[in-house]
Amino acid sequence: MLGGVCSGIAKRFGVQARTVRIVAVISALFLASGAALYMAMWIAITRQGEDTSIFTRTSSDKREKEILFVVSIAVITFLIALRTLGLHALGLFLWLLTLSALEGLMVWRGASSDEREHLRTLADSSAVRTTTKSDSWLGVAIRTGVGVVFAIWGISFLSRVGYEQGAAAYVIVGAAALVLGLFVLFAPWWVRTVRDLSYERRARLRAQDRADMAAHVHDSVMQTLSLIQRAADNPAEVTRLARIQERDLRIWLANPETFGTSTNPPTSLAQSALEIEREIEDNYGVGVDVVVVADIALDDSVNALLAAGREATLNAAKWSGANSISLYIEAEPNQVSMFIRDQGKGFDLGQVPDDRQGIARSIIERMHRYDGTAVIRSTPGNGTEVELHMPRRVHSE
Amino acid sequence: MNDTPLPRVFLVDDHALIRAGLHAELAGSFEIIGEADEVGAAIEMIIERSPDVVLLDVHMPDGGGLAVLEGVTKTSPAVKFLALSVSDAAEDVIAIIRAGARGYVTKNIEGPELVEAIIRTAGGDAVFSRRLAGFVLDAFSQEGDSSGAAPRPLDPELDQLTPREIEVLRLIARGYSYKEIAARLEISIKTVESHVSAVLRKLQLSNRHQLTNWATERRLL
Numbered sequence: 001m002l003g004g005v006c007s008g009i010a011k012r013f014g015v016q017a018r019t020v021r022i023v024a025v026i027s028a029l030f031l032a033s034g035a036a037l038y039m040a041m042w043i044a045i046t047r048q049g050e051d052t053s054i055f056t057r058t059s060s061d062k063r064e065k066e067i068l069f070v071v072s073i074a075v076i077t078f079l080i081a082l083r084t085l086g087l088h089a090l091g092l093f094l095w096l097l098t099l100s101a102l103e104g105l106m107v108w109r110g111a112s113s114d115e116r117e118h119l120r121t122l123a124d125s126s127a128v129r130t131t132t133k134s135d136s137w138l139g140v141a142i143r144t145g146v147g148v149v150f151a152i153w154g155i156s157f158l159s160r161v162g163y164e165q166g167a168a169a170y171v172i173v174g175a176a177a178l179v180l181g182l183f184v185l186f187a188p189w190w191v192r193t194v195r196d197l198s199y200e201r202r203a204r205l206r207a208q209d210r211a212d213m214a215a216h217v218h219d220s221v222m223q224t225l226s227l228i229q230r231a232a233d234n235p236a237e238v239t240r241l242a243r244i245q246e247r248d249l250r251i252w253l254a255n256p257e258t259f260g261t262s263t264n265p266p267t268s269l270a271q272s273a274l275e276i277e278r279e280i281e282d283n284y285g286v287g288v289d290v291v292v293v294a295d296i297a298l299d300d301s302v303n304a305l306l307a308a309g310r311e312a313t314l315n316a317a318k319w320s321g322a323n324s325i326s327l328y329i330e331a332e333p334n335q336v337s338m339f340i341r342d343q344g345k346g347f348d349l350g351q352v353p354d355d356r357q358g359i360a361r362s363i364i365e366r367m368h369r370y371d372g373t374a375v376i377r378s379t380p381g382n383g384t385e386v387e388l389h390m391p392r393r394v395h396s397e
Numbered sequence: 398m399n400d401t402p403l404p405r406v407f408l409v410d411d412h413a414l415i416r417a418g419l420h421a422e423l424a425g426s427f428e429i430i431g432e433a434d435e436v437g438a439a440i441e442m443i444i445e446r447s448p449d450v451v452l453l454d455v456h457m458p459d460g461g462g463l464a465v466l467e468g469v470t471k472t473s474p475a476v477k478f479l480a481l482s483v484s485d486a487a488e489d490v491i492a493i494i495r496a497g498a499r500g501y502v503t504k505n506i507e508g509p510e511l512v513e514a515i516i517r518t519a520g521g522d523a524v525f526s527r528r529l530a531g532f533v534l535d536a537f538s539q540e541g542d543s544s545g546a547a548p549r550p551l552d553p554e555l556d557q558l559t560p561r562e563i564e565v566l567r568l569i570a571r572g573y574s575y576k577e578i579a580a581r582l583e584i585s586i587k588t589v590e591s592h593v594s595a596v597l598r599k600l601q602l603s604n605r606h607q608l609t610n611w612a613t614e615r616r617l618l
Contacts, residue, residue: 246483287505291531291570326527326572330534339571385571 039103043110054110064109072102097152147185154178220248239323240285247278269302269336270295273329276310280325284317287324294331301370305336305390308366308374312340312386315360320344320384336390343383349376363388404519407448408432409439409465410481411457415504419452422508427515436460440468447473449519453498455482455489463489466496479518481506487532495601500524510574522590523597530569533600537563558596565592 043054075098108119154177224245231237251274266272270292277288296302309327316325322344329338360376363386367374371391378384406427410416411434420429430446433439436459443451443465451469453462466478478498480490483505490501499518502511503526514524525533537558558566568578575593579586 289527289572291527293531293534293570328527328531328567328571330567330570341572343572 039100039107042107043103054107067109068102068106071105075102143184143188147181147183150177150181150184152181154181216252220252221245236285240281243281243285243287247274247281266298268295268297269306269329269331272298272303272306273327276306276313276327279310280313280317284314286317286322288313288317288327289324290327290329292329296331296336299393301372301390301393302336304366304370305338305372305388308363308372308388309338309340309386311363311366312388315363316340316342316344316384316386320346322383331392333392335392338388338390339385340388341383341385346378346380346382346384348380349378403428404449404516405430405446406515407443407446407451409434409443409451409457409462410454411435412454415454419511422511423515426512436464436468439465443469443476444473447476449477450515451476451478452481452515453478453493455480455493455501461489462493462498463496466493466498470497477518477521479515479524487535490529490532491536491600494529494597497601499597500526501529502526503528517590521594523593525566525569525593525596527570527572530566533596534563534566534570536600558599562592562596565589566596569593 045053079098108116154174224241228238228241231241266275273290273292277290280286280288298306309329313325313327316322320342322342324342326341327338328341329336363376364374366372367388367390373389375387376384377387404427406423406429408416408419408429409432410419413434416432416434420432423429427450430448431442433442436457451465453465455462457465462478462480462482469476469478478493480493480498480501481504482490482501483503494501499521500514500523502514502524506514506526517524564582565578568581573581575586575589578589582589
């Protein structure tokens with residue numbers, strides 16, 4: 001698996017690779033002797049398909065020998081220092097571990113290029129890395145080193161419990177050090193696992209969104225399309241259905257989470273404007289194109305403005321003959337304005353039929369009641385525009 | 398037909414039905430020199446054929462109109478884009494204008510109006526639909542939004558619209574054509590056009606960060 005030593009031995013002696021591996025792992029658990037032996041064999045045995053072993057390569061290179069020598073001296077010095085600090089109990093285990101580590105260094109330095117590639121992919125997926133890409137190797141090395149030192153320290157404390165005084169304190173300190181060491185070693189792996197889980201959760205959410213979308217499209221759009229097919233010989237009805245569907249879809253796309261739940265009355269200027277659009281389009285088959293600048297909350301005077309505007313839109317839908325009405329609403333600091341414009345047949349303000357006069361008057365009166373103004377501009381053949389302005393109260397927020 | 402060659406128009410839309418419809422509507426007034434239904438092909442063909450105006454769908458797979466615009470203007474900055482879409486979020490529209498489109502119109506635009514808009518784009522002028530004018534007024538508005546937040550002034554030196562420009566934008570938002578605006582304000586159509594172009598320039602140059610903030614906090618229509 002790691003260096004291919006086990007399978008090599010298995011092939012040489014004609015036993016199953018798995019058997020050799022199990023023996024190797026068990027011996028590794030016994031004072032790390034197996035690990036040291038494994039690494040030694042890795043170094044000494046020539047890899048299949050290559051003509052030199054790691055050992056022959058390293059020993060024939062002066063520089064490599066020097067590196068190995070220097071590092072060994074440094075590590076041994078460090079171990080002796082540790083020993084004088086009171087880590088006698090580890091003895092053989094520590095030495096064997098150190099030997100394996102040095103052998104590991106030798107393997108890494110002396111490995112052939114494709115063997116190194118193999119090691120790199122192994123290392124990339126190892127537990128001490130948070131991600132495969134963004135981690136710096138120095139960080140990983142430091143973290144691993146710190147983790148291993150703490151873990152060994154902890155074990156050494158625990159192993160002295162039996163034959164020294166103050167056992168309880170040793171147990172606590174030892175366990176804490178061991179836990180800390182293991183934490184430092186495996187935290188990245190844990191972080192990675194948690195992150196993978198959250199990715200998964202997000203992917204599930206996206207799938208959920210898609211399912212909602214499909215369901216919505218099926219429920220509303222497909223239904224409307226079949227209605228449209230049935231009404232194919234009635235252009236007005238087709239237009240009406242298409243408009244309803246378009247608006248429906250637009251509102252849903254802008255705000256899917258509140259869609260269908262807002263049966264309660266609108267609470268803002270823009271929502272009320274959309275309400276007018278919906279009402280007129282559904283009932284009169286005339287398009288209402290709404291543009292709102294700066295949405296604000298509703299109050300009595302804004303409601304009065306909207307009522308007057310609705311009346312004007314209704315009027316345009318009924319009488320102008322235009323197939324679409326432009327509704328423009330803007331909230332400024334001192335006033336809210338509403339413009340209702342159609343490019344229909346228009347009329348002469350001097351000679352308005354009585355019923356229309358009534359509607360016009362009701363618009364103007366509504367506005368006046370709240371100190372607003374209304375201007376109606378119209379010329380025959382050139383459409384009509386109703387202009388409404390409502391002063392805003394000084395709000396004390 | 399007169400002697401001046403027809404403006405050369407290129408269509409980008411991922412829906413064949415829409416392209417066919419546009420083709421039929423525009424064939425008499427322009428020379429349609431090609432169409433594309435996806436981003437990569439569009440960029441390649443536009444650079445190769447260098448049309449006067451590209452009619453650009455905002456929403457497409459693989460980055461949409463924005464990707465086409467950015468891909469083409471890197472090598473061919475002279476090509477003019479008119480964004481054409483059904484009805485979009487403010488942030489998408491503002492993004493495509495800021496990336497360099499000369500205007501934005503909605504797909505429910507009437508044929509003759511679209512022809513006029515393309516001619517205007519070809520002439521280097523800006524084309525503002527009602528909705529775009531509304532978005533711009535909203536972005537530059539000093540009024541707080543529905544959350545009751547404080548006014549959001551943009552970069553004060555560069556970004557203020559003149560009262561005249563605001564007046565023109567309001568009339569566009571109210572549904573007036575350029576001609577009607579000129580008559581209403583008693584100025585020439587050329588002056589209206591230059592006001593609108595000035596607004597477009599301010600929109601493209603203004604403080605990027607704040608405008609983006611505005612666009613993301615808006616979820617209008």
